[in-house]
Amino acid sequence: MAKSISVKDLDIYYGDFLAVQGVTMSIKSKAVTAFIGPSGCGKSTFLRSLNRMHEVIPGARVEGDVVVDGQSLYDPGVDPVAVRREIGMVFQRPNPFPTMSIYDNVLAGNKLNNKRMKKSEADDIVERSLKGANLWTEVKDRLGKPGMGLSGGQQQRLCIARAIAVQPQVLLMDEPCSALDPISTAAIEDLIHDLKSDYTIVIVTHNMQQAARVSDDTGFFNLKAVGEPGHLVEFNPTKQVFSNPDNEATEAYISGRFG
Numbered sequence: 618m619a620k621s622i623s624v625k626d627l628d629i630y631y632g633d634f635l636a637v638q639g640v641t642m643s644i645k646s647k648a649v650t651a652f653i654g655p656s657g658c659g660k661s662t663f664l665r666s667l668n669r670m671h672e673v674i675p676g677a678r679v680e681g682d683v684v685v686d687g688q689s690l691y692d693p694g695v696d697p698v699a700v701r702r703e704i705g706m707v708f709q710r711p712n713p714f715p716t717m718s719i720y721d722n723v724l725a726g727n728k729l730n731n732k733r734m735k736k737s738e739a740d741d742i743v744e745r746s747l748k749g750a751n752l753w754t755e756v757k758d759r760l761g762k763p764g765m766g767l768s769g770g771q772q773q774r775l776c777i778a779r780a781i782a783v784q785p786q787v788l789l790m791d792e793p794c795s796a797l798d799p800i801s802t803a804a805i806e807d808l809i810h811d812l813k814s815d816y817t818i819v820i821v822t823h824n825m826q827q828a829a830r831v832s833d834d835t836g837f838f839n840l841k842a843v844g845e846p847g848h849l850v851e852f853n854p855t856k857q858v859f860s861n862p863d864n865e866a867t868e869a870y871i872s873g874r875f876g
């Protein structure tokens with residue numbers, strides 16, 4: 618189910634503005650890959666280019682290649698909606714649908730995909746997804762209650778349940794813990810660890826300790842100068858990035874000398 622992603626010479630634009638330049642990397646399946654780097658270096662932009670979410674912004678486009686298990690994501694025949702179904706996304710702020718129950722929130726993606734299903738099938742998806750997101754025991758007795766009634770950390774796990782309900786191959790997470798307290802953060806980090814046995818996970822984080830705790834590989838992005846495009850400075854196993862990085866700029870960043 619989980620897929621690997623190969624990125625080659627990727628340039629990412631907002632109109633004429635080149636935001637990220639020349640990224641090449643191989644993202645492993647069934648592993649966690651983290652992106653770190655100072656604000657504005659293009660981590661989120663790059664993440665969104667991995668499931669064609671970038672191009673929903675008018676004028677936004679990419680040049681180069683993103684290949685997911687042999688299929689080029691940007692081939693003309695590829696349906697971006699299908700790509701986003703296979704490569705799910707979890708955002709910085711938990712965003713359950715405010716008028717929907719917990720149950721309906723989990724199924725929102727499946728319904729959007731126009732999948733008609735029996736009640737028993739829907740029940741199974743809800744239970745499986747909430748169990749997968751480590752939320753089942755906390756909510757199983759109030760599935761009909763609003764998703765917005767949950768704590769921030771529970772809402773984020775509900776969003777993860779919604780993302781995995783459509784059985785994606787890859788999960789992209791853009792700072793999934795930045796709005797959460799330390800206990801909820803620890804719960805999400807545990808969950809990321811559990812999910813990697815089934816999914817390819819890519820996470821953007823501002824928290825270097827988090828990258829060190831949860832990821833197998835780390836990419837460090839940086840800007841050469843203000844106004845210059847962001848680029849990938851180093852991509853290596855996380856242990857190496859945090860103990861013996863290849864690049865001086867990585868060393869300076871992880872030791873807190875800038876950013």
Ligand SMILES: Nc1ncnc2c1ncn2[C@@H]1O[C@H](COP(=O)(O)OP(=O)(O)OP(=O)(O)O)[C@@H](O)[C@H]1O
Nearest residue numbers: 631636654655656657658659660661662663674847
């Ligand atoms: N919708 C947009 N339109 C135009 N430029 C954008 C847009 N979104 C981001 N940018 C620009 O692209 C560059 C990269 O931004 P991006 O948000 O990807 O960086 P980031 O590393 O994720 O930053 P942060 O850590 O602060 O979230 C920045 O110069 C930013 O101003």
